[in-house]
Amino acid sequence: MTLLDALDGQEYIIKQINTDDEELNAFLFSLGCYVGEPVTVVSHLKGGCVVSIKDGRYNIDNQLASAVEI
Amino acid sequence: MRIALTGNPNSGKTTMYNALTGRNEKVGNWAGVTVEKKEHHIKKAYCSGTEDLIAVDLPGAYSMSPFTSEESITSSYVKHEHPDAIINIVDATNLSRSLFFTTQLLELGIPVVVALNKSDINAKKQTVIDVASLSAKLGCPVVETVSTAAEGLKAVVDAAVAQSGKIQRAPYVQGDIDLTDKKVVEEADRKRFAFVNSLVSQVEKRKVLTKNKGTGDAIDAVLTNKFLGIPIFAVVMFLVFQISQVWVGPLIADTLVAWIETFQGYVGEVLLADANPLLTALLADGIIGGVGAVVGFLPLVMIMYFLIALLEDCGYMSRVSVVLDPIFKKVGLSGKSVIPFVIGTGCAIPGVMASRTIRNERERRATAMLTPFMPCGAKIPVIALFAGAFFDDAGWVSFLMYFTGIVLIFLGALLVNKIAGYKNRKSFFIIELPEYKVPSLWFAFKAMCARGWAYIVKAATIILLCNTAVQIMQTFNWSFQVAETADSSILASIAHPFAYLLVPIVGVLSWQLAAAAVTGFIAKENVVGTLAVCFVGLENLIDTDALEMMEGAGAEVAGVIAITKVAALAYLMFNLYTPPCFAAIGAMNSEMKSAKWLWGGIGLQLGTGYTVGFLVYQIGTLITTGSIGAGFVPGLIAVIVFAAILVWLCLKADKDLKQEYALNGARA
Numbered sequence: 001m002t003l004l005d006a007l008d009g010q011e012y013i014i015k016q017i018n019t020d021d022e023e024l025n026a027f028l029f030s031l032g033c034y035v036g037e038p039v040t041v042v043s044h045l046k047g048g049c050v051v052s053i054k055d056g057r058y059n060i061d062n063q064l065a066s067a068v069e070i
Numbered sequence: 071m072r073i074a075l076t077g078n079p080n081s082g083k084t085t086m087y088n089a090l091t092g093r094n095e096k097v098g099n100w101a102g103v104t105v106e107k108k109e110h111h112i113k114k115a116y117c118s119g120t121e122d123l124i125a126v127d128l129p130g131a132y133s134m135s136p137f138t139s140e141e142s143i144t145s146s147y148v149k150h151e152h153p154d155a156i157i158n159i160v161d162a163t164n165l166s167r168s169l170f171f172t173t174q175l176l177e178l179g180i181p182v183v184v185a186l187n188k189s190d191i192n193a194k195k196q197t198v199i200d201v202a203s204l205s206a207k208l209g210c211p212v213v214e215t216v217s218t219a220a221e222g223l224k225a226v227v228d229a230a231v232a233q234s235g236k237i238q239r240a241p242y243v244q245g246d247i248d249l250t251d252k253k254v255v256e257e258a259d260r261k262r263f264a265f266v267n268s269l270v271s272q273v274e275k276r277k278v279l280t281k282n283k284g285t286g287d288a289i290d291a292v293l294t295n296k297f298l299g300i301p302i303f304a305v306v307m308f309l310v311f312q313i314s315q316v317w318v319g320p321l322i323a324d325t326l327v328a329w330i331e332t333f334q335g336y337v338g339e340v341l342l343a344d345a346n347p348l349l350t351a352l353l354a355d356g357i358i359g360g361v362g363a364v365v366g367f368l369p370l371v372m373i374m375y376f377l378i379a380l381l382e383d384c385g386y387m388s389r390v391s392v393v394l395d396p397i398f399k400k401v402g403l404s405g406k407s408v409i410p411f412v413i414g415t416g417c418a419i420p421g422v423m424a425s426r427t428i429r430n431e432r433e434r435r436a437t438a439m440l441t442p443f444m445p446c447g448a449k450i451p452v453i454a455l456f457a458g459a460f461f462d463d464a465g466w467v468s469f470l471m472y473f474t475g476i477v478l479i480f481l482g483a484l485l486v487n488k489i490a491g492y493k494n495r496k497s498f499f500i501i502e503l504p505e506y507k508v509p510s511l512w513f514a515f516k517a518m519c520a521r522g523w524a525y526i527v528k529a530a531t532i533i534l535l536c537n538t539a540v541q542i543m544q545t546f547n548w549s550f551q552v553a554e555t556a557d558s559s560i561l562a563s564i565a566h567p568f569a570y571l572l573v574p575i576v577g578v579l580s581w582q583l584a585a586a587a588v589t590g591f592i593a594k595e596n597v598v599g600t601l602a603v604c605f606v607g608l609e610n611l612i613d614t615d616a617l618e619m620m621e622g623a624g625a626e627v628a629g630v631i632a633i634t635k636v637a638a639l640a641y642l643m644f645n646l647y648t649p650p651c652f653a654a655i656g657a658m659n660s661e662m663k664s665a666k667w668l669w670g671g672i673g674l675q676l677g678t679g680y681t682v683g684f685l686v687y688q689i690g691t692l693i694t695t696g697s698i699g700a701g702f703v704p705g706l707i708a709v710i711v712f713a714a715i716l717v718w719l720c721l722k723a724d725k726d727l728k729q730e731y732a733l734n735g736a737r738a
Contacts, residue, residue, distance in 0.1 A: 011281060022252070023137060024498055029259060030132035032167050036260075040281035046296045047396030050503065052281040055164040059294075059392040061399070061499035 003049060003065040006041040012070035014039055019067045031056065039070065072109070072124045073230050074148055076175060077159035078168050079130030080504050082187045086159060086217035087127035090116055090227070094520040095127065096420065097513060098382035100409070101502040102427035104129045105140040107147060116227045123227065126153060132167070134174045138429050148178060155181045155230040159217070162186045162199060163505070165274055169266045172208065177240040181233035182210045185226045189214040191505065196277040204273045209239045218510065241265075286506050290389065299393035306386070307412075310377045311472060315450065316465050319370035326369060330362040348545065348552065356541025357534060360599035364529045367451035367598075372522040374447065378416050379517035383509035387412065388501050395499050401480055402487035404428050405499055407437040411479065414444040415472075416521065418654040421446070422661055430497050436486040438661040439671035442650035443478045443678075445471050447525070448594040449646055455598050460638040467639075471646055478647060478678060485674070485716065491723040528593060536589050537599045544604060556604070561585055574705025575644050575683035576637040577691065583633075583641060593651050636690030637699075640683045648679030677712040684709055 006012055014035050019025055025034075032054040033039065042050040048061035075083045079101035088095055091110040096103055104127060112123040128147055129140035136142035148156060158175050160168040175182050186199065205212040211229040215222035242265045247254050278284065293302060313319075338354035381387065387409055395405025406428045414421030421441045428434040445453065449471075457467035543561035546553055553559040561581070568584035576583055582604035589596035633641070649655060649672050659668050684705045691699035 009281075009283065019498060021498070026135055027132070027137040028500075029256070030135070030137070030170060032170070032263065034260070034263075037263075038281075042281070042283060042287055043291065045294055045392065047399070048392070048499065050287070050290065050294075054166040055280040056167055057280070057286070057503040057505075059388070059499075059501050059503055061395060061405075064498040064500055067498070 001070060003039070003041055003051065003060075003068045003070060004062060006049075006070060008041055008043055011038045011040045013037070014068060014070055016069040017067060018069070019064070031058070033068075039068070071121060071154035071231070071234055072126055073112075073155045073157055073227070074126045074128060074151075074153035075157050075159060076128055076144060076148060076171075077130060077185075077187075078132055078161055078164070078171060080502065081130065081159045081161040081168065082217040083130065083159050084127055086157075086185065086187070086215070086223065087125055089217055089220040089223055090125050094516055096517070098387065099385040099504050099507060100382070100388045101130060101504070102138075102140065102424075103382075105143075105423055105426045107143055112227060116224050117231075118224075118228055119231060121231070123231070131171065133171050138427055140426050148175065148180070153180060154234045155183065157183050157185055157226055157230055159185045159187050159215075162189050162192045162214075163195070163197070164280075165199065166266065166270045169208075169269065170263060173240070173242045173262055173266060176208065176210060176238055177243060179238050181230070181236050181238050183226055183229045183233060184208060184210055184212040185215045185217075185222070186212055187215050187217055189222075190216045190219070198275045200273045204269075207241060207269055207273065209241050218513075241269075286503075289506055290503070293386070293389045294392050299389075300397075303390050303393060306381070307472075308469075310374060310381070310415075311468060312465075314374035314377060315370050315454070315468050319373045320463075322369035322373075323366060327362075327366040330358070330366055334358045334362060351545065352538070352541050356537055356603050360537030360541070360603045361529050361534050363455075363598050363602040364451055364533055364595040365526065367454055368522060368525055370450050370454065371447040371525055372518050374450070375416055375521040376514050376518040378412065379514035380509040380511075381412070383507070383513055385504045385506040388503050391501050392503075398483075399497070399499070401483035402433065403436060403440075403483050404430060404433045404497065406501065407433065407440075410437050410441045411444050414441040414446060416447050418442045418444070418446045418650050419657045422654060422657040425661055432486075432490055433497065435662045435664070435667050436483055436490070438658050439486065439667065439674065440479045440482045442654055442658070442675065443475045443482065443647055445475055445646050446594070446650070446654075447521070448651065451595050451598045452590075452642065452645055455601070456638055456642040460635050467642075471643070474643065474682070475646070478682070482674060482678065485720075488720045489670075489716070489723050491727045529595065532593050533595050533599050536592055536596050537603055540585065540589065540600050540603045557581075561604075572641070572644075573701035574699070574708070575640045575680070575687050575701075576633050577687060577700045578633055578637070580633070587641075587645055587648075590645055591649065591652060593653075594645070597645055634691070634694070636694055637687055639690065640687035643686055644679050644683030646679070647675065647682055649675040673715075677716075681709050681712060 014033065014037050016035060017025060017028065028034065040052040042052050042057065048059055049065050050057060050059050075087055077083050080099065084095050084097045084104050087093065087108070088097065090112045092113050093110050095108055107126060107128055109124055109126040112125050117123050128144040131141040131144040134145045136145050156175055158172050160172060172184060186201065192199065201212050201214060211233065213222050213225045213229055215226060242262060244258050244262065247258050249255060292298060334354055337358060338350055342350045342353060390408050391405040394408045398405055398407055407425070410421045410424040413424050418441055421444070422438045425434050425437040425441065428437055453468050453471050457463055461467050540561060544556050544559040546560055547558050548560055548563070556562060565581040565585035565588065568588055569579050569581045572584050572587065573579055582601065585604060586597045586600040589600045655672065658671055662668050662671065688699050688702055688705065
């Protein structure tokens with residue numbers, strides 16, 4: 001499943017990230033978003049969702065949410 | 071010695087820089103406010119020794135490998151410019167992410183001091199960090215700071231000075247790895263994060279876990295709500311304009327204008343009572359009248375700056391990006407484009423520069439190109455002048471100008487999409503949501519004063535110069551004798567050819583309006599100043615009554631310009647949506663980094679301004695008088711040519727795209 005299907009407030013472990021964009025992957029990495037790390041969806045919105053990675057809050061769009069497998 | 075301030079975006083670097091140096095650089099509560107390097111001497115109060123200390127403020131970065139262009143400024147500066155010490159500002163509320171960058175900085179060998187910033191928020195959340203242990207584990211001094219309250223700054227600077235000259239020992243060494251091998255690098259970075267994770271678990275104790283919902287999330291649920299998000303943003307922006315331009319701004323402006331008027335009268339009648347009438351005209355009417363007309367609108371602009379600074383400080387900007395991303399995505403922009411547009415309502419130059427944080431090149435260029443459609447602070451006097459002179463100060467004029475600006479941004483974005491060949495390519499959106507905070511009135515006040523001061527300086531330099539030149543040029547003829555009528559002056563003869571171009575928009579051949587539009591490219595306030603100087607008898611009226619046209623004075627101003635209301639509206643819109651001032655065009659150039667895009671942008675703005683002006687005048691005239699206005703045919707030809715170019719560009723882009731897909735098909 002991907003972050004799109006994640007339940008609000010539950011912690012998941014990232015299994016894979018498929019963005020086809022090396023730079024973006026590296027960027028996500030520097031935020032602490034990489035395979036093996038925990039991620040929590042705080043809430044789902046219209047065009048995306050709010051996620052908690054390490055101690056930061058981010059908004060990502062549905063495209064990116066669907067690229068993160070958990 | 072030079073001390074570089076580095077750290078993650080939105081960790082408070084510029085706030086600390088401002089406190090250390092006494093400067094007034096732009097701060098805001100979102101990631102990516104600072105996009106350029108800045109340096110200045112540190113205040114003596116923070117230096118213990120006699121040595122001169124220079125602080126270098128750098129854009130935020132999450133790691134040494136740059137993601138956006140502003141991040142690369144940071145990594146190349148610390149790698150190649152050899153600062154004497156680095157103050158690494160660490161967001162204490164997000165230690166687990168921030169220390170990744172810290173461990174990279176520690177490997178450079180340059181002495182590092184960690185400023186554990188936002189420690190006040192940690193105290194509130196009952197998060198405890200063992201500073202002594204962290205310092206021992208990192209091998210560098212760690213000082214708790216609150217840069218918004220200027221706490222702990224002296225200790226940080228002292229520590230940096232004490233460390234200088236030493237060689238930094240790194241707690242974690244990556245070792246010799248092949249940096250070109252992606253897998254190896256990722257493996258090394260994972261180890262680094264593992265090191266950081268174990269370190270954080272030893273020094274940090276949290277009561278409130280970030281993954282759990284907090285009050286911030288409750289606010290988010292409302293502000294980014296599916297149905298409420300956009301209406302809330304609309305109401306917020308409406309209030310900003312209503313307060314600055316209708317409720318509060320004009321009240322203060324009236325007082326200011328009265329002072330300027332008194333001063334002008336005093337200079338004209340008392341000081342220069344026996345002076346040469348030419349000199350009197352130059353000083354009283356040209357300089358004080360023209361510049362005064364511009365300065366009179368200062369309160370409106372300053373209050374707007376104040377309100378926008380409050381918005382920027384509270385953390386709302388990132389949420390607006392989130393709300394608007396789905397819509398902006400449809401027209402090929404990014405949710406982040408909204409930040410440049412909102413900043414652009416203050417001034418297009420920082421607005422255009424703010425587009426740098428948008429990573430996708432096409433989205434970034436399109437944003438830089440479209441930001442000037444948002445009427446900026448310099449255009450407020452122009453709007454207010456016309457609203458006062460022709461429309462009885464009606465609030466709808468100002469509202470319509472901003473609304474049209476927004477519509478043009480959307481239409482422009484669609485066009486850019488068509489022409490630049492929008493491929494339904496993946497463009498991921500991610501934005502950090504900073505914690506909300508109560509906006510600081512003091513910061514907003516400082517931001518307002520800085521911008522207000524810049525406005526005054528501009529009025530006292532560029533606009534003063536332009537007005538003087540305009541006054542002289544319209545006083546003399548080419549043989550440098552006093553022109554008998556203004557129509558035979560130097561200015562009239564220069565502006566005359568341009569006046570023909572404006573006929574389809576204003577309906578009359580007026581070299582004064584043409585001159586004002588042309589000087590507007592130097593600075594938009596010049597439109598007001600030039601009109602004040604050019605129209606004999608108008609300058610006094612603008613000064614005293616432009617904001618509150620009483621007892622038919624408004625009609626008098628309109629009478630002097632001698633154009634219809636419809637033409638006034640058309641001329642106003644032409645001035646707002648044509649290319650911005652030269653300074654803003656320069657900013658567009660540096661963000662677009664492409665001559666093709668720059669000229670495309672200027673062409674689009676010129677065409678749009680002309681077309682909007684033409685349509686408003688001709689359609690408006692048709693409705694009000696029943697017949698089309700003057701200059702319809704030549705104007706129509708110009709607009710058709712513009713449209714034809716656009717259609718041709720769209721078709722060409724379509725064709726190119728098809729060819730590209732055909733090639734792809736052949737390869738597959």
